[in-house]
Amino acid sequence: MRVQQQVGYVLHSRPYSETSLILDVFTQNYGRLALIAKGARRLKSKLRGLLLPFQALSISWSGKGELPTVSAAEADGFGLTLRGDAWVCGCYMNELLMRILHRYDPHEALYLSYSDSLGRLIDSQTREQTLRLFEKQLLRELGYALVLDTEADGRTPIDATAQYRYIPEHGPRLSRPSRDRNGLMITGKSLLALSSGVLDDVEVREECKRLNRAMLDRQLEGRTLGTRRLMWRLRAAERAAAKCVENN
Numbered sequence: 001m002r003v004q005q006q007v008g009y010v011l012h013s014r015p016y017s018e019t020s021l022i023l024d025v026f027t028q029n030y031g032r033l034a035l036i037a038k039g040a041r042r043l044k045s046k047l048r049g050l051l052l053p054f055q056a057l058s059i060s061w062s063g064k065g066e067l068p069t070v071s072a073a074e075a076d077g078f079g080l081t082l083r084g085d086a087w088v089c090g091c092y093m094n095e096l097l098m099r100i101l102h103r104y105d106p107h108e109a110l111y112l113s114y115s116d117s118l119g120r121l122i123d124s125q126t127r128e129q130t131l132r133l134f135e136k137q138l139l140r141e142l143g144y145a146l147v148l149d150t151e152a153d154g155r156t157p158i159d160a161t162a163q164y165r166y167i168p169e170h171g172p173r174l175s176r177p178s179r180d181r182n183g184l185m186i187t188g189k190s191l192l193a194l195s196s197g198v199l200d201d202v203e204v205r206e207e208c209k210r211l212n213r214a215m216l217d218r219q220l221e222g223r224t225l226g227t228r229r230l231m232w233r234l235r236a237a238e239r240a241a242a243k244c245v246e247n248n
Helices: 085-100 108-120 127-141 188-196 202-220 226-247
Strands: 002-016 020-027 031-037 057-062 069-075 163-167 171-174 184-187
Touching: 002 031, 002 085, 002 108, 020 085, 020 108, 085 108, 085 127, 085 202, 085 226, 108 127, 127 202, 163 188, 184 188, 184 202, 188 202
Parallel strands: 031 069
Antiparallel strands: 002 020, 002 057, 020 031, 057 069, 163 171, 163 184
16 A cells, blocks of 8 residues: 555654654544654654654655555644643643554544644643643544533533533433432533633633543543653642742
8 A cells, every 4th residue: 555645743653673663643534553664763864853743744655564664754834842731731642642543543623633732732821721622522533522511311401500410421410419429520611611612710621621531531441641640740840849939
């Protein structure tokens, strides 16, 4: 099979032999796939320094089996420079795609959401919102779209002032503390905000994070993401630094 000039991103790369790389790539038309970039680590290789995360590529490959060979690649526009939290968030998105998506399963809408989300990660003010909306799109693409504007019955509109329990595989049900202890507690306000894509309130964003993560964890089947552990360590370090400054 020979495929020419497909737009895509490198999600992850690892060394293979002394001079090559194995790439995990996410493309618009072919979904996620693995490729081998022969000689890409050589000093004089045209691919050296190009096959990096967050750089949109036009990439070609050929060969049979599960590991075709990169035949050509070039930058498709300017690469993004993500630093600090933005870099960690980008890596989190990449890890989600690698852990959850099946290979050779196209997700064009998700690809566009991913590409758009990478650009939005640069803005620290909307970074959390960007991640929550990307997670929502990922769940939709997996066939587990969140029920957000009606109760699980599909008819009763969500009340912004009410409390709900979100039941996986069903949706939100009005919370009755004396009878119902299943599912994740969430306010109607947060459900409607996630539905509209406007997450301006800190508490709303936190509730939406818990909901999205709970649903994604079902797809991860108990596997912990390395980028989540990294986020936890960074937050702990920030809190420790702030306490140190406060005590001094």
